[in-house]
Amino acid sequence: MVASDIRERMKLLAAKEIIHLGGGLPDPDIFPYAAVAAASDRIWSNPTLARTALQYSPSEGHGPLRAWIADYMTGIGAPCGVENILITSGSQQGLDFVAKLLLSPVDRAMVEIPSFIGALRAFDAYEPNYVGLAGGDPTGVKFCYAGPDFRNPTGTTMSLAEREDLLDMADASGMAILEDGCYERLRYDGQPIQSLLALACARHGSIEDVPVLYTGTFSKTIAPSLRIGWIAGPAAVIRKLVLIKQASDLATSALNQMLLLDVVQHHLADSTATACAAYRGRRDSMLEALAEHMPAGVRWTRPEGGLYVWVELPKHLDATRLTQRALAEHGVSAIAGAAFYPRGIPAERNTMRLSFSMIPSEPARQGVARLGALASEMLSSPQR
Numbered sequence: 001m002v003a004s005d006i007r008e009r010m011k012l013l014a015a016k017e018i019i020h021l022g023g024g025l026p027d028p029d030i031f032p033y034a035a036v037a038a039a040s041d042r043i044w045s046n047p048t049l050a051r052t053a054l055q056y057s058p059s060e061g062h063g064p065l066r067a068w069i070a071d072y073m074t075g076i077g078a079p080c081g082v083e084n085i086l087i088t089s090g091s092q093q094g095l096d097f098v099a100k101l102l103l104s105p106v107d108r109a110m111v112e113i114p115s116f117i118g119a120l121r122a123f124d125a126y127e128p129n130y131v132g133l134a135g136g137d138p139t140g141v142k143f144c145y146a147g148p149d150f151r152n153p154t155g156t157t158m159s160l161a162e163r164e165d166l167l168d169m170a171d172a173s174g175m176a177i178l179e180d181g182c183y184e185r186l187r188y189d190g191q192p193i194q195s196l197l198a199l200a201c202a203r204h205g206s207i208e209d210v211p212v213l214y215t216g217t218f219s220k221t222i223a224p225s226l227r228i229g230w231i232a233g234p235a236a237v238i239r240k241l242v243l244i245k246q247a248s249d250l251a252t253s254a255l256n257q258m259l260l261l262d263v264v265q266h267h268l269a270d271s272t273a274t275a276c277a278a279y280r281g282r283r284d285s286m287l288e289a290l291a292e293h294m295p296a297g298v299r300w301t302r303p304e305g306g307l308y309v310w311v312e313l314p315k316h317l318d319a320t321r322l323t324q325r326a327l328a329e330h331g332v333s334a335i336a337g338a339a340f341y342p343r344g345i346p347a348e349r350n351t352m353r354l355s356f357s358m359i360p361s362e363p364a365r366q367g368v369a370r371l372g373a374l375a376s377e378m379l380s381s382p383q384r
């Protein structure tokens with residue numbers, strides 16, 4: 001596409017009201033604005049806190065926040081202390097650091113297929129060869145990346161038996177598990193299942209002996225802009241990751257860590273409940289709209305939490321073409337599933353990811369209706 005074509009297309013898109021079913025950004029209406037403002041007032045009105053807030057933080061993270069997270073992890077079945085926690089700039093940085101620690105070029109990394117695109121891009125920098133988790137051979141694999149709850153992009157959840165099987169595989173092969181706990185708190189129905197880290201702690205008796213490194217985040221329960229995530233794992237590994245943190249950015253912002261700590265101490269339960277209530281309703285209405293508007297032969301997942309629904313079109317329908325046409329002709333953004341496949345592994349061409357996080361139910365229903373009409377049209381046209 002030449003520059004003037006792109007400009008024309010941009011004008012066209014700018015002129016249209018786009019229905020965003022593509023990105024999975026949290027809804028800004030649910031951010032805890034008043035709680036962040038009150039936390040900020042408390043910091044600036046206390047000279048000791050204010051001085052700490054504008055100073056470098058330790059590379060490991062702000063001590064009281066690490067202690068809070070250690071208690072939180074203990075509360076969800078992974079008993080640990082501050083020495084088991086490293087604060088990172090979002091959990092994305094944690095994914096990058098673990099890959100930096102464990103991967104060298106041509107090492108084998110096991111991933112779910114499809115997988116979170118941000119994790120794949122972080123791992124790509126260390127040039128691994130990818131192996132799929134389902135049926136994959138763990139021999140020589142450095143780590144397996146898994147998002148057990150309401151995965152991005154499929155919205156599916158790993159059963160307890162699948163979690164135990166993965167832990168068996170790690171114990172037998174010596175590979176590590178990198179558990180992405182990003183969506184764990186966003187459960188709308190069904191029973192919570194213990195994290196891989198918690199199950200491993202129960203098996204091995206202590207976090208110091210587990211093969212699991214867990215990345216967590218407050219991006220989906222509080223606000224992503226504070227960029228506060230963490231890695232939990234054996235203290236010996238955390239110490240190595242601290243050196244990587246030092247070399248990378250010295251430390252995460254002390255101010256953001258202190259704001260976040262104040263907000264989670266008082267409001268994590270409320271914020272999480274607000275997010276779950278909003279997203280549960282949107283998920284329900286997206287699932288209804290799919291049932292109402294998708295032509296026969298289209299299937300989709302029914303997530304118990306998180307932000308995503310994965311749609312599988314009939315085999316011969318190209319989702320990349322469909323999502324391009326949906327945006328250009330019908331003002332609806334969705335992401336073709338091919339984007340979520342690791343390098344070197346052929347992608348299914350007939351899948352797409354929809355997110356219900358960003359826009360209210362009614363426009364989302366309209367978006368799904370337009371996608372359904374387009375899918376019907378493409379199925380009945382000879383060129384598709």
Ligand SMILES: Cc1ncc(COP(=O)(O)O)c(C=O)c1O
Pocket residue numbers: 024089090091092093116118147152180182216217218219224228229
């Ligand atoms: C599965 C998954 N993991 C990690 C992240 C990174 O989140 P953050 O860096 O904001 O903690 C995201 C972001 O959307 C995600 O979907």
